[in-house]
Amino acid sequence: MTNRPPVLAAGIRAFPATRPDSCPFDPDETYTRLRADEPVSLVRCPAGMDAWLVSRYQDIRDVLSDPRLSSRAAGSDHMLPSYDGRDPLPGFMIQLDGEEHARLRRLLIREFTARRVESLRPYIQKITDQHTDAMLAGSSADLVQDFALPIPSQVICELLGVPYEDHAAFQRDSEVLTSFEADESARAAATRRLEDCLGELIEKRLVEPQDDMLSRLIARAAETGRPLTVQELSTLGVLTLVAGHETTANMITLSMAVLLQDPERMAALRAAPETIGTAVEELLRYLTVIQFGLVRYVTQDVTVGGTEMKAGEWVVAALPSGNRDESVFPDPDTVDLGRRARTNLAFGFGPHQCIGQQLARVEMQVALATLLRRLPSLRLARPLEQADFKLNDIVHGLRSMPVVW
Template sequence: MTNTPPLSGIDAPGFPVSRPDSCPFDPDESYARLRAEAPVAPVRCPAGMDAWLVSRYEDIRGVLTDPRLSSRGAGSMHMLPAYDGRDPLPGSMIQLDGEEHARLRRLLIGEFTGRRMEALRPYIQQIADEHIDAMLAGSSADLVRDFALPIPSLVIFEMLGVPYEDHEVFQRDSEVLMGFDADEAARDAASGRLEGYLAELIGQRLTEPRNDLLSRLIARGSRTERLLTVRELATLAVLLLVAGHETTASMIALSTLVLLEDPGRMAAFRAAPDAVGTAVDELLRYLSVIQFGLLRHATEDVTVGGTTVRAGEWLVAAVPSGNRDESVFPAPDAVDLGRQARTHLSFGFGAHQCIGRQLARIELEVALTTLLRRVPGLRPAGPLPRSEFKLNDIVFGLRSMPVVW
């Protein structure tokens, strides 16, 4: 192992959070320097802990696959000023390791196979067409509210068996949980409301099962040695609901904006409908909506990129930086819709790779191709102020996007 001083002995700079004024789609400009000069660098996180910021693609993949680097506190909890490293809730799959994580993933994985997701494509197409019909009844719309949010929301609500008429309540509490501005009490209250609602719904499914994901999870769990508790099911359902629509909704709106801002880019997208999957992966790489990376905790001493990380220290896998690593993606700050970018890190990597990645790809393919085919004159209603970009949320996105045609 290299002779690296422990984090406790380093005066760490602040976590890189800014985006250049010239292009809000680009991550913090310091990442390029870090990749070249200090690929594993100490940072002081908003949560108060110091961590090693890992900025190169290959090192990030290594961090996300190393079983010695725990997912306790995973996600972007390092950005929460009140985060104290608390133990994860039962059922919080993304924050569990080893068999605890694998047990939940095994119960879910059959719901997200490629075949099942492809079977949803006609339903997703129907949703997209219905919302475009509603938009075209007028002459303007908010692309976020009227198109980007409803598509993934309707799909995940339908899959789980959650009544869509309650989506506005879910959306309000989801926004609290995905942002970093609310205090701990507000976050706990939002989480409690969501879990309480879902626990009641799960109670109904225990006595009256239906043909939905929640009912199948209950049935599948009942056939295992360790039954799923109502709390585990509720926490897991919250995770699926929130993660199942926030990231994809953000990608639909941002991708549309990226395409609209460059006529050549738009023309290339429209000219190659058979290559839409390739274009979607390039947009996923370029936008990297999990904007502050993924947190990990060392359970023993490891070496990452030639740097000693000691047991008990934290690491942040800087996904946006890895997706702009010039050694893997030439000219990484450019959008190349023909680039073979499927190896991007936007869905994570390793045991915790996003279980819904195939669904997200299909939703993006259908939403973007349908929108740009049916509304050829689509354009922003005006310049978007920086305040409309979600710059202090777990997921980078847009609060609203007024459009006309």
Template sequence: MSETTIGVTSFPTTRDSSCPFDPPAEYAELRAQEGTASLACPVGVNARVVSRYADVRAVLSDPNLSSHAAPSTHVVADGQLDRPVAPGSLLHMDGPDHARLRRLLTPEFTVKRIQAMRPYIQGLVDDHVDALLARTGPVDLVQDFALPIPSLVICELLGVDYGDRDRFQEQTAVLIGTNSDPEALQRANAEVVGFMTQLVLAKMAAPGDDLLGRLIVRARENGQELSVEELVTLGITLLIAGHETTANMIGLSTLALLRQPDQLAALRADPGLAGTAVDEMLRYLSIVHFGVLRQATGGVTIGDETIKAGEWLVAALSAGNRDESVFPDPDRIDLRRGATAHLAFGYGIHQCLGQQLARVELQEVFARLHQRIPTLRLAVPFEEVEFKDHALVYGVRALPVTWDVEDDR
């Protein structure tokens, strides 16, 4: 079946405003056809779009597919596909260089270390719920809850002064936009690099008991001392990934659950459901909503097709997470589904390093917010909620909510 037959010739970037939680409808058409469609992307190249679950996993685990233009350059109209990979740019690196940095970082994200942070995260969530309940509403759940919690967590992990939170949040929002003004983008990048350089130099001079400090010491002890540039790039990557994705998941999943009262009632009745609920919402929302870009460096086989060296592919994570052959009735939220095999964190060697941290943060939010504020609801009509359609990480810009004054204080 050809692309013309299915009516899809350009990479889909627009969601149906009546179904803003669903990926573009074209993905279902792409999954139904034979093979992969080569679609025109905003960056100016054609890319084969891989939309079936098994094929997405195959793309993300194939060593002959490079991530050098990752994660979503294909949707940035003036994006640079051939930009040199900066030292320490974990998302864009392949092979031994990537493996070296990944090995150095992995001890910081073990299940044991992340579980040790759970009491701290529980306290943060409860403190912020207390702060919400001390007000009469309405409040912006994004600004007053979804953003500060993961920001505090990642600041604690990296050893960043929380007083600098507003400084980096404003600039990172510019950095992950797909339609940011070039001059604003340049200023934001310079600001974030300058901030992180100061932090790294201080940590190199006196490493503390935080992620950056331990990483510096571990690399030195292994005879693999990291350069300032490597540490700055790693620090920026972790800082952005550590708060931007989780914050957007908190806001977007809260809105989605408010729209599904039966599922929300089940979660309120059984906070122990938070574990499976988190994975289901990660699957359902897939906030890296444009997928990830890869380029073939050698012959690659996807299904019955051979991809030649130099060709571009997009692994459409949100499409794979809605593949009905793996997740029956995929367009429905089912908090008991047990969707642990979802693709929201990617797959293969570039699978999200901080996924356990994200899970714990989301589990604590799911297990506490709705139990302590059982009448939480939107304070504006749903149609007035603005979605981040032009950001690499999907979410809501603001989420005005309110509740009944007799809720637990």
């Protein structure tokens, strides 16, 4: 496999979006060369626009923290062939800038403080044990459908106040929204279904508040003198619902796939459960499931990594490449569960850094530690080479992962 994307025009290359045959956990091999020789390079994205691809750790942090680089297209819309530069929906926090973004973040962040999330650990452990009990009733399972997906899904439904019996429909629509293979009509329909469902719930909470996130958001916004509209609440709810389980579910599955490749490493972690927090940070760094990075729009001329960028241009912060930067993480392609990797870019950086990162960490810690403790003989039911990886989704992961014990 070549490690150099084809030249499409003078100085422009195709966006690096493949994974090496040798390891499905590694990002495109092109990034190693780019970090060394061309850390800010011009590429053509699947959405059709040309963009500056930033591949070094520090340059990525600079991109994500510079207010001159707008998040109006945050996320991974540069990978969508149907992207048309449309304005973000009201309440779509990850695509808003400045005070408009900060207002929503202030309302939401109290739900995800370290103290608040830590108070949820017993509940997360309880439902993790329930799903583990269900698995142990047999001798095999699909770790994705029977464990990794339902746990964060149930947690986020509980927080939002969404009936958990609706989780299967939510998960199906979430899969559509995070896949680049779905066409625009399918994505629009999935968004509409989620918004309609949450809209009905929000209308009820406006009349009869409950002890849930949606009710608290309504109350907090009212206290500021600028109530949230139903559209804003619905969009925030969809964003929280999708982001709140997709990334964590895929991280749990991929992390176990990585651990199962090295029984000695897994045994060492099982023998020292107090190190699970450090291990999770290294797995977040190594896997970086937001596999195509985050895109920004240049609103004022700016220089990044010695390259001048003009207003109106696009920039992609390649998170997986930054987390494999040799100058920050020695021997970056090796999993070192003792590495101090808390500064990894898995949750982004700057004002848009993932608001639910503490919840994701605790869910991963509980899920992985429980599997290690309660299923010591856990192993893959088929070789990893036969696994169905999500190679064309916003979030890297596995569609299924049959396991036995």
